[in-house]
Amino acid sequence: MSRLRLQKLLSAAGVCSRRRAEELMLQGRILVNGVRAKPGDQADPAIDRIEINGKPLPAKASCCTLLLHKPRGVHSTCHDPMGRPTVLDLLPPDLARGQGLHPVGRLDAFSHGALLLSNDGEITLSLTHPRFNHPKRYLVWVEGNPSPQVLERWSKGVPLDGIASRAVFVALKEHGRRRSLVEIEIKEGRHRQIRRTAELLGHPVLDLQRLSVGPVQLGDLEPGAWRWLSESETTALAKLLNPPEPDYEQSEKPKRFRGQS
Structure with a gap:
């Protein structure tokens, strides 16, 4: 396996998002061959010893993505230092802590609705980076x-x-x-x-x-409830991993304004 930036490697392994990986590195909680890692460092899990909080990098979990109807008052994060409810608190414990799931993007605490959780770093990047x-x-x-x-x-x-x-x-x-x-x-x-x-x-x-x-619609999913993506949704998300080159000139043109409907 070729060397990869640690942020991407940890995300692909389902450990955390790339942004969270950077935070962990700045906190000195990630070591590569016994040396504290910093953002931008690269590693190859086949030959390098990578540790997170003193534990070896886990084998990559099976990729999974689900849709959650986030209620108001719940925070779009895996852990809140103030002890406030997070989206992982709405999932069964074995699913919340055993799959490396993280929110795909954010929905602020006062808002509600569709929020994807995934352990697939490529899907997370595709759905959150504006160039797509x-x-x-x-x-x-x-x-x-x-x-x-x-x-x-x-x-x-x-x-x-x-x-x-x-x-x-x-x-x-x-x-x-x-x-x-x-x-x-x-x-x-x-x-x-x-x-x-x-x-x-x-x-x-x-x-x-x-x-x-x-391509994923909230539909009639109740607040606090979650569901696995359908086969058609999974297929649609898979296609996002190899998008065509964006046409910025066309994408920046404002859509035709619609008044009251």
Whole structure:
């Protein structure tokens, strides 16, 4: 086996996400041949001794991915230092701790809906890296009644932290004087992107539900419940591992704005 960056190696082994691997290295909890590893280091598990928290790197578990309906108040992480409930707490103990599952991306604690958990690092990368252009769809209740001009501005992408945002799909589903329901589809996933954008536009989010991640739909799955992916969903995800080269010029064009439906 050729040498790989430790972040990728640990992710592929189902130990943790690449970001979590970097955190563990910075904490000095990963050793390679008895030496503390640092982000960017490479190793070959066939010839190198890799230890995590004093234990050898486990053999790669069988790849598995499931869909969870994350309820409000649950955190999209494997461990919370403050002892707050996490998504792994919603799974059977043998599944939560024995398969190396980790959240594919994040859904903040105040939001609810579709969240994938997987021990397949390649699926995680494909669904979370913006260059793959995989959509995530939401239903969002916001304060007030966004005007057509506001929705048009939203659809073109509102800059955050001085950095341009990609165009998004926005459709007004219901509206009233105090709140309105908006359907949104994004292909980025920047930190609290929808909530921050809505706040900037003067219509703070009241409730946010994710309906789908890529080809996987939440459907009628109850809050707190989970299910294995169907054969068709598994096939669709497998195709994501070898995507065509993205057409950035085409992908950046805003979709045609739709008003009230």
